Amino acid sequence: MPRRNSLGNLLQPAALRFAALTGLVLALGAAALSWVSLQHSVRLIPTELYAIAIAIFFAVLGGWAGHSLTARRPETRVFSRNDAAMASLGVTVREYEVLTHIAGGRTNKEIARKLGVSPNTIKSQAASLFGKLGAARRIDAIRKARALSLIP
Amino acid sequence: MPRRNSLGNLLQPAALRFAALTGLVLALGAAALSWVSLQHSVRLIPTELYAIAIAIFFAVLGGWAGHSLTARRPETRVFSRNDAAMASLGVTVREYEVLTHIAGGRTNKEIARKLGVSPNTIKSQAASLFGKLGAARRIDAIRKARALSLIP
DNA sequence: CCCGTTTTCACCCTTTCGGGTGATGGACGC
DNA sequence: GCGTCCATCACCCGAAAGGGTGAAAACGGG
Secondary structure, three states: OOOOOHHHHHOOHHHHHHHHHHHHHHHHHHHHHHHHHHHOOOOOOHHHHHHHHHHHHHHHHHHHHHHHHHOOOHHHOOOOOOHHHHHHHOOOHHHHHHHHHHHOOOOHHHHHHHHOOOHHHHHHHHHHHHHHHOOOOHHHHHHHHHHOOOOO | OOOOOHHHHHOOHHHHHHHHHHHHHHHHHHHHHHHHHHHOOOOOOOHHHHHHHHHHHHHHHHHHHHHHHHOOOOOOOOOOOOHHHHHHHOOOHHHHHHHHHHHOOOOHHHHHHHHOOOHHHHHHHHHHHHHHHOOOOHHHHHHHHHHOOOOO
């Protein structure tokens, strides 16, 4: 899975666009300031140049930071399990384990082998799970569990 | 699907607002600085504190801008069917119809009644669909179809 | 009109699923 | 200790699903 680091973020189109825009705006602002200074016969003193340089630098830095912290790539979408719904339904840990395997498309026999128990056990736990979810078939169980954010 | 390019981003309301606000703030800040410098020949605040204040202000401003420009709103998640994958797999229209009903959690008998055909027909079409998807069970078919963006 | 594809349906069979009931052992709290 | 919950397993039975084969219509393009 390709993870993006800071350097990668810096080179992203959005970051480049932002940097270009910031630079353009600040250049325009500086030009406006120069124009104003010339109109009023006032010299730009070094302190102002200093302040402008600091402003530009930290504006760019802040912009990059805001982008890096906020930009969310689609593939890094994390799923947060709805433990509250699980608790209110009374779904046990073992039943949830069975649920994940059911959602994974495995048969009861496969789940039984994977968990090292009898297929009859899986059947019992699946039946109990279906009752708690109000599902008649395993596809219903998957759909309802997804609707409740029990599984991705 | 509306694709965003660089120009489109630059012309977005958020970007325009940011550009205008940045320019305005910079101009005002510069004006205030000039005014203060001219009014008091004596510096009221130490230069370092002054620079730090500017740095903080513009860092925050830049951070807000970066956030605004790149934050992904909980956007309208529209599903676009992958017709190319459907065509390459040779999935027929009828098979796709059966697929949607399978994904809807319906049994073959229910699908048959809904489509007004024999359950045997649904079985045949489902079997053909499974072959094309490389799925052994209907849950596998749903998973692979979702992976191929054939269904939401 | 002919040929290929699609759609439709039937019959066989095995596997999987789901419902129901009952039973045992362990953990936990009162 | 006792009741409760959980996990485990077994059996029976019917329904659903899936695999395989075959074949009759319908449909569309060359």
